Amino acid sequence: MPEGDTVWQVAHRLHAALAGRVLTRADLRVPRFATADLTGRAVLDVTPRGKHLLTRIEGGLTLHSHLRMDGAWRVYATGERPRGGPAHQIRAVLGNEEHTAYGYRLPVLELIRTAEEPRVVGHLGPDLLGPDWDPEEAVRRLLADPARTLGEALLDQRNLAGIGNIYKSELAFLAAVTPWLPVGELAPGVPLRLAATAHRLLEANKDHPDRRTTTVRRPGTPLHVYGREGRPCLRCGAPVRKAELGDRVTYWCPACQRGPGPEPSGPRPPND
Template sequence: MPEGDTVWQAARRLHIALAGRVLTRSDLRVPRFATADLTGRTVLDVTARGKHLLTRIEGGLTLHSHLRMDGAWRVYATGRHPRGGPDHQIRAVLGNAEWTAYGYRLPVLELIRTAEESGTVGHLGPDLLGPDWDPAEAARRLGADPARPLGEALLDQRNLAGIGNVYKSELAFLAGVTPWLPVGELAPGTPERLAATAHRLLEANKDHPERRTTTTRRPGTPLYVYGRAGRPCLRCGTPIRKAELDDRVTYWCPGCQHGPTTESPTTPATPEAP
């Protein structure tokens, strides 16, 4: 599932291509909205809210989309054939005289009233890349359920919006605890530090094509643990472990992170490629 910085980048690309321009093409390929015609309307802005994309359109309408695991928006010069996947995977087309945006494999696509956006994204916690970012509130929500494993709390978008599996694993590593440690067992001040670190990392990565959490510049080492199963920890040299639970993958270092671990690791026999 894309992280918040990836969704932010998608929103920026769409905003640059569509905002302030009149739609000359509109095609929503989902049964509920297949007859909706947005041509002739001006796109006002495109913004990210956590992992949600909100395309606001003249007339008080918002096209809400969510990428989930496989979704993507691709922008091409109008008249150029898209190459984001087979045509039958296209779920939405928004075009103007210069640019056309294609939404591929979008599991969530709905046209709502802009005034009713809160019913769709109002449940989200402070947005790590949004104007509503509130580190104190994010830390409070993160620690609200002391028995909850840290990894689950970090992934819950109601706590802080924008964290996915990559940042979940990296933040737990940077905190020196496993993702299975109950948040109530974190050292005092750790929720505040986690919220601040998450914000700093997403801000630093939102303008770069390669996500980086490490300070080393050695090739192939942008991340501390994610995607590095079987390879030595960049800090202590212990092989990184990997587990897949509930359709989510988790990475951690047994040497650097203390706390409970899964009973069913799935670390590959050969190290994962960088």
């Protein structure tokens, strides 16, 4: 699933191609909105909210989309043949005289009143890349359920918006705790440092297509643990492990990260 920095990049591309221009083509290929006619209306802006995309259109309308696992928006010069996948996978087309955006495999696509945006994004926590970013509020939400695992709490968009499976694993590594550690057992100060690190990493990566969380410059080392099962930890050399946490896989270094693992393993090391 695209994470907050990737969604920010998509919104930036769509905004550059569509905002301030009148739609000469608009085709929503979902039954509920197939008859909606948006041609002749100007796109006002394209705004990311966590992992959601809000395309605001003249007349008080917003096209709400979410990429989830497989969705994508591709922008081409108007008249250029789209290459984002088979034509039957296109769910939305928004075009003007210069650019046309195609939404592929969009699992969420709905046309709503702009005034109704809180209905679809109002549940989200502070946006790591938004003007509402509030680390103290994010920490308050993260710690609201002390028994919840860190991995699950980080993925819950109601706590802070924009973290996906990659950042979940990387943030736990950088905090030197396993994703299975209950958030209530984090040492004082760690939750706020986690929030600050998440904000710093997404900010650093939002303008770069190749995500990086490490300072190691060797080839194949942009991430500390994610996707590195069986390979040596960049910090200590121990093999990185992979296991299920909820309905997602997670990666961690059993030597560098303190706390419980996916199986019962006796007393937990102290988290100090």
